[in-house]
Amino acid sequence: MTEAVGRYLAMGGYAAFVWPAYGVALAVLGGLAWQSWRRYRASSNTLEQLQREFRTRR
Amino acid sequence: MISRFANPARFTRFSATALPWCGWSAAGVLVVGLYFALVVAPPDYQQGETVRIMYIHVPAAWMALSIYLFVALASAVALVWRHPLAEIAAAAAAPIGAAFTVVCLATGSLWGRPMWGAWWVWDARLTSVLVLLFLYLGYIALVNAFDEPGRGARAGSVLALIGVVNLPIVKFSVDWWNTLHQPASVVRLGGPKIDVAMLVPLLVMAVGFSLMFVALTMLRMRTALNDRRALSMRLNRVPEPVFPAERERLAPVPPAMRRGA
Numbered sequence: 001m002t003e004a005v006g007r008y009l010a011m012g013g014y015a016a017f018v019w020p021a022y023g024v025a026l027a028v029l030g031g032l033a034w035q036s037w038r039r040y041r042a043s044s045n046t047l048e049q050l051q052r053e054f055r056t057r058r
Numbered sequence: 059m060i061s062r063f064a065n066p067a068r069f070t071r072f073s074a075t076a077l078p079w080c081g082w083s084a085a086g087v088l089v090v091g092l093y094f095a096l097v098v099a100p101p102d103y104q105q106g107e108t109v110r111i112m113y114i115h116v117p118a119a120w121m122a123l124s125i126y127l128f129v130a131l132a133s134a135v136a137l138v139w140r141h142p143l144a145e146i147a148a149a150a151a152a153p154i155g156a157a158f159t160v161v162c163l164a165t166g167s168l169w170g171r172p173m174w175g176a177w178w179v180w181d182a183r184l185t186s187v188l189v190l191l192f193l194y195l196g197y198i199a200l201v202n203a204f205d206e207p208g209r210g211a212r213a214g215s216v217l218a219l220i221g222v223v224n225l226p227i228v229k230f231s232v233d234w235w236n237t238l239h240q241p242a243s244v245v246r247l248g249g250p251k252i253d254v255a256m257l258v259p260l261l262v263m264a265v266g267f268s269l270m271f272v273a274l275t276m277l278r279m280r281t282a283l284n285d286r287r288a289l290s291m292r293l294n295r296v297p298e299p300v301f302p303a304e305r306e307r308l309a310p311v312p313p314a315m316r317r318g319a
């Protein structure tokens with residue numbers, strides 16, 4: 001069992017190339033998605049706060 | 059069809075529903091695609107397991123090219139019809155295209171080292187994709203270089219349109235020049251020249267990346283619209299959003315505070 005997993009992870013001797021390739025893709029695309037979501041939350045909060053402030057001022 | 063969704067208020071409403079659907083289906087399709095790419099697909103008879111890099115590399119390259127085309131088309135619409143949503147769409151999509159270009163170059167490098175014996179060669183395909191990355195970065199820098207949103211977008215749109223000449227160069231570089239990079243084996247005249255066992259994971263990953271692109275573009279467009287609304291509220295000190303269609307939804311503006319009164 002562990003041997004099979006080890007053989008799979010070794011990627012036929014190319015583990016040093018295959019896994020970093022998937023890692024880079026996950027890091028770049030995941031990072032972009034995360035940053036986009038954070039920016040969206042921040043902008044929504046700012047806008048809501050501005051709208052609330054306006055309503056109380058009137 | 060385009061003009062129906064080209065209204066910012068309508069886009070906000072439409073994307074509120076479409077965004078979660080696109081986002082979650084992108085995640086689902088990508089999980090399936092990764093399973094196909096890493097488990098189901100067979101190793102190549104010549105390249106062994108390194109062929110699994112292809113399932114990231116090739117769809118990422120397709121995305122890099124088609125997102126640039128999207129940015130250029132949206133820029134053209136923004137320049138010709140002066141539509142604010144078009145320039146917002148172009149600016150929202152460009153960083154996603156740049157990210158896919160980085161993924162394409164990095165995975166290509168990790169594939170090139172074991173197969174070609176080099177991380178990088180100055181070959182026509184690789185160099186033209188590097189130029190594509192610089193076009194993306196130049197566009198992003200230009201759009202964000204001005205405080206006033208509209209001015210940078212217009213300059214960026216011109217750059218995006220000029221950069222379109224690079225797209226056929228990337229696509230046909232493998233046919234026009236003698237390159238180390240292999241020629242097209244999927245998008246070619248006469249149909250795909252690749253086994254079904256490898257074509258399926260490739261296409262599933264491409265669909266997943268496309269859904270991810272649509273979801274992230276909508277998310278980033280909504281962010282830009284929020285920012286513009288917040289900016290106009292701050293500038294006017296009245297809730298007069300940039301887009302008239304939104305006005306009715308918010309509290310009515312007292313006549314004395316109207317712009318120009």
